[in-house]
Amino acid sequence: MLTPPVAHPKPYQVPSPHGPRPDNYYWLNERENQEVIDYLNAENAYFEQEMAPVRDLQNRLFTEIKSRIKEQDESVPYRDNGYFYYVRYEAGGEYPIYCRKKENLDAPEEVLLDANQMGEGQAYFQIGGFQVSDDNQLLAFSVDTVGRRMYTLRIKNLATGELYPEQIENTGGEAVWAADNQTVFYSKQDVNTLLTYQIYRHQLNTDPAQDVLVYEEEDNTFHIGVGRSKSREYIFIQMGSTMSSETRYVAATNPAAEFQVFLPREDDHLYEVEHFEDYFYVLSNDGAPNFRLLKTPVTATGKVSWQEIIAHRDxxxxxxxxxxxxxxxxxxxxxxxxxxxxxxxxxxxxxxxxxxxxxxxxxxxxxxxxxxxxxxxxxxxxxxxxxxxxxxxxxxxxxxxxxxAVLGDFRKENYVTERLYATAQDGTRIPMSIVYRQGFRQDGSAPLLQYAYGSYGISIDPTFSSARLSLLDRGFAYVICHIRGGQELGRQWYEAGKLLNKRNTFTDFTDCSAFLLQEQYTAADKLFAAGGSAGGLLMGAVINQHPEYYRGVVAAVPFVDVVTTMLDDTIPLTTGEYDEWGNPNEQLFYEYMLSYSPYDNVQAQAYPNLLVTTGLHDSQVQYFEPAKWVAKLRTLKTDHNLLLLHTDMEAGHGGASGRFKSIHDAARQFAFMLLLLGEQ
The missing domain is CATH 2.40.128 (Lipocalin)
Incomplete structure (x- = not known):
């Protein structure tokens, strides 16, 4: 057996209002510490050693997945303000080319941005916001070259192709033009917490240091952004937390005016606004957990003037x-x-x-x-x-x-999809979406990959993946579990999987696993589970509770050190998460979160084979959470199963940039599962 790296324990007490808590691997938080970098590199080297038997398979998987992609491709054009806009890809190109044609699709092509040229020589490259001025002559766009989703805003003259000199750093990525074709609104991020908390107004061809601060958010549980109505008549500042929101607006023709409050924020009231002719249209959950649609005159935005269009339905x-x-x-x-x-x-x-x-x-x-x-x-x-x-x-x-387009011998008739339901411990029916290739036998002989997310009210809908065909064609079934914490079955489905109901998310997943095993869609030596970010937390929780269900687990950028992270309001995005997980400064939430936090509940027991992935520049789940988790697992687990940590030293939360570079992530995960099944 190869010897895995060792992160030496260094005693440390994590402070909290409820007393200190030991954390022997807290030192891995030190991003600039060479010992930390050396450890991550050692884990990467160990990963490569253990995966060596399937290195050729991993390369074949990459080639296989890539071969299904039509390299020279383009999106369906959409018409906006006299132009048709579309994105196209060239053979061999990693990044999109943003284009337009004037008035009709037979007109000459105008290339707005060629991300392949812009990203050349960059280890990471991503274009964020993208908006053209009303006169169609100027383009405001943003780029991220690190992977921490902190964007630099630029402006391009589309007539001459030249870039204006101003470069505005640390923005949230979006940029919104006013109707004068001279004024741009953008958001700024706090460089430590990465929360968007300021909105600025910039005048073309002026020093960004002179930009006007038009709004600053003082509540650090809120994030903010700026946008423009479909009618183009209003500019909106949207502020939101998990349970509350607020919108402010100004006429796009009068960008120097003061923003007006549409409706002051209220506890437990989420709303969003659109404009059409003489009315604002409002999606609101005020007295309507599943939301209702209302309208109100632009001259009277208070609730007293709201008129219901679509009523609430349970x-x-x-x-x-x-x-x-x-x-x-x-x-x-x-x-x-x-x-x-x-x-x-x-x-x-x-x-x-x-x-x-x-x-x-x-x-x-x-x-x-x-x-x-x-x-x-x-x-x-x-x-x-x-x-x-x-x-x-x-x-x-x-x-x-x-x-x-799916190149090769793909025919959709070769695959079958079904809707299944598992019964949770409390009697709730949990829907699942399953797909497999024709000829699948429901006798426990087939491998199966089970996936879920289950947080933030994000619904995981059943969508197609050409990469997934590499598993389906090797006999796998693939299942999405629509567990509580998402919003697939309405707002109550989300409420039943957050805060002090969070454990439902984990038991729903394992109850789905039990159903799949009982009904012989697979067997325990062939059942795999995967989840990322908050879904990685899910993976950590379920293997603490039911490690015996799974042959292998993939935890991508996993949020596993819940309590320590949520106690530290200097860590990016923490304060905006209180309404999702709870504030551990309060005893009730502290104890509940501690009861399921994967890192805190690692114990001396056998665990499934485990692949953990992260990115050194991750802005949402810092790399040290999965690194600490792996280090602690190495110390306590009692089995000889694989435990692998792979850190992308150049990427952030979303993994590698580029449509082909990202295929390596899928090939890596698939090869890990196939290695465990004995394939080479």
Missing amino acids: DVFLENMELFREYLVLGERQEGLLQLRVMRWENGEEHYLNFGEPTYTAAISINPEFDTTVLRYGYSSLTTPTSTYDYDMGTRTKTLLKEQ
């Missing part, structure tokens, strides 16, 4: 809306599935689109124009590649504009 979650001159389109969730509802303003006549699959994803796409009867939407399922449709709301006809 069994339907109102997720989003799209306004057109003649139609209203609503994105709704019922029984965990997304639905698109079309309603005519004139007479209230309405209908739902029919998608014809038991489990799928359908979502409103880019629709920047009011004066059209055509809705652009996206569709995907576990067997259907991502597709773009135009739907004529008047004639009720849909046109497939593009289906994601």
